[in-house]
Amino acid sequence: MDKFVIQGGAKLQGNVRISGAKNGSLALIPATLLAPGTYRLTNTPNLRDVWTMSRLMGSLGAFCELNGNELFVDTRNITSFEAPYEHVKKMRASFYVLGPLTARYGLAKVSLPGGCAWGPRPVDLHLKGLEKLGAEISLEQGYVVSRAEKLKGAKFHFDISSVGATGNVLMAAVLAKGTSILTNSAIEPEITALARMLVKMGAKIDGIGTSILEIEGVDDLKPVDEETIPDRIEAATFLIAAAMTNGKIEIEKVNPYHLTSVIAKLEEAGCIIDVNGDKITLEMEGKPIATDIITQIYPGIPTDIQAQWTALMLTAEGNSKVVDTIYSDRFKHVPELARLGADIDIVDNSAIIQGGRKLSGATVMSSDLRASASLILAALVAEGTTEVLRIYHLDRGYEELDKKLIALGANIKRVKTDII
Numbered sequence: 258m259d260k261f262v263i264q265g266g267a268k269l270q271g272n273v274r275i276s277g278a279k280n281g282s283l284a285l286i287p288a289t290l291l292a293p294g295t296y297r298l299t300n301t302p303n304l305r306d307v308w309t310m311s312r313l314m315g316s317l318g319a320f321c322e323l324n325g326n327e328l329f330v331d332t333r334n335i336t337s338f339e340a341p342y343e344h345v346k347k348m349r350a351s352f353y354v355l356g357p358l359t360a361r362y363g364l365a366k367v368s369l370p371g372g373c374a375w376g377p378r379p380v381d382l383h384l385k386g387l388e389k390l391g392a393e394i395s396l397e398q399g400y401v402v403s404r405a406e407k408l409k410g411a412k413f414h415f416d417i418s419s420v421g422a423t424g425n426v427l428m429a430a431v432l433a434k435g436t437s438i439l440t441n442s443a444i445e446p447e448i449t450a451l452a453r454m455l456v457k458m459g460a461k462i463d464g465i466g467t468s469i470l471e472i473e474g475v476d477d478l479k480p481v482d483e484e485t486i487p488d489r490i491e492a493a494t495f496l497i498a499a500a501m502t503n504g505k506i507e508i509e510k511v512n513p514y515h516l517t518s519v520i521a522k523l524e525e526a527g528c529i530i531d532v533n534g535d536k537i538t539l540e541m542e543g544k545p546i547a548t549d550i551i552t553q554i555y556p557g558i559p560t561d562i563q564a565q566w567t568a569l570m571l572t573a574e575g576n577s578k579v580v581d582t583i584y585s586d587r588f589k590h591v592p593e594l595a596r597l598g599a600d601i602d603i604v605d606n607s608a609i610i611q612g613g614r615k616l617s618g619a620t621v622m623s624s625d626l627r628a629s630a631s632l633i634l635a636a637l638v639a640e641g642t643t644e645v646l647r648i649y650h651l652d653r654g655y656e657e658l659d660k661k662l663i664a665l666g667a668n669i670k671r672v673k674t675d676i677i
């Protein structure tokens with residue numbers, strides 16, 4: 258087990274290259290199941306969830322090898338159609354193999370993902386969508402079993418805009434016989450990027466980037482090479498870190514169009530931001546202005562930055578409110594932030610933050626990926642030493658976050674520990 262030992266007080270300054278998107282990569286890798294062949298997925302982030310997905314693909318018979326940030330995938334020898342609980346319990350995104358396996362091989366057996374640190378994470382929309390395409394879905398000893406002679410195109414409406422369900426149903430529809438129309442589809446950049454890769458593979462998809470996807474099924478697809486889009490959540494995390502520490506940083510290899518709502522809120526909070534191609538510079542002097550956020554589906558403020566924004570608002574002058582409309586109880590970071598001196602009330606799906614209080618170092622515990630990021634950000638401004646435990650949560654979704662922060666001037670040490 259690793260922990261971070263962080264001395265607060267440094268201003269972050271310098272340049273940092275943003276990695277490929279974890280959630281982008283986790284959608285592209287299962288898509289390789291749709292066409293047996295070899296793929297080079299470049300700008301793949303070297304982080305734990307990609308390793309987990311690669312191991313899951315290996316258990317299906319695929320060969321995955323990550324060289325730096327290039328993931329080589331060979332799906333010419335798929336021998337199993339079962340995603341075992343040991344993989345799915347570690348990472349909900351394992352559920353993404355359900356659609357492609359059903360579409361390509363007519364059979365998939367995927368463990369139900371179960372809950373996560375912040376409550377139940379249903380998959381009903383994934384299953385309803387596949388059933389609409391003609392899959393026979395049964396639940397057997399905690400596994401979803403999906404069977405289909407040949408999927409058939411259909412109209413399907415997502416009752417809730419769901420990133421994962423859109424990805425799964427889209428990957429199934431591209432090999433279905435006939436036309437599918439998916440309405441209220443997620444338009445997150447990671448889904449748009451998945452659709453673009455599928456088109457490169459030979460799929461016929463209209464409406465990419467909109468919530469209405471029209472798919473003309475094809476008989477076969479071909480393997481391709483593809484570059485993973487930049488990680489907009491990592492980018493937002495660094496911008497927030499710079500704002501909190503009154504620093505000045507330039508983040509590079511980003512897509513500013515994926516960050517319009519985050520940039521707008523940071524400017525509202527008093528940050529000076531300059532966008533130049535694939536680079537964004539942020540400078541912040543003094544305390545941020547207390548600024549409320551309400552998370553929304555894309556292109557609104559992503560739920561994946563609400564914990565980090567909460568940390569930023571601890572340094573603001575005045576009180577602010579963070580509302581999460583996507584998940585109702587994604588606030589496991591709040592009691593840990595309180596150990597640093599934060600005063601935050603949780604009312605329903607909102608955090609009411611008292612800004613301007615002094616933060617002092619303490620030992621805190623990560624509970625999930627973005628909560629751990631929030632604790633690290635708060636530790637950067639807390640007086641004295643903070644120890645952040647269970648860093649394996651962070652390592653799931655950030656590539657070398659500690660090394661990147663140290664390069665910007667942060668005082669962080671990664672230390673082995675027996676304390677779990």
Ligand code: EPZ
Nearest residue numbers: 280283350378379380381382383417419420421422561583
């Ligand atoms: C993706 O999860 C991301 N993960 C999450 O990022 C992100 O928080 C989430 O989208 C929302 O943007 C990956 O892309 C691997 P959803 P996903 O289906 O697909 C409900 C991170 O920190 N829902 O869009 O699981 C669900 O309960 C992770 O990087 C159903 O009700 O999220 C939630 O309230 C955490 N039924 C809402 O939809 C379903 O069948 C949105 O969930 C599916 C979802």
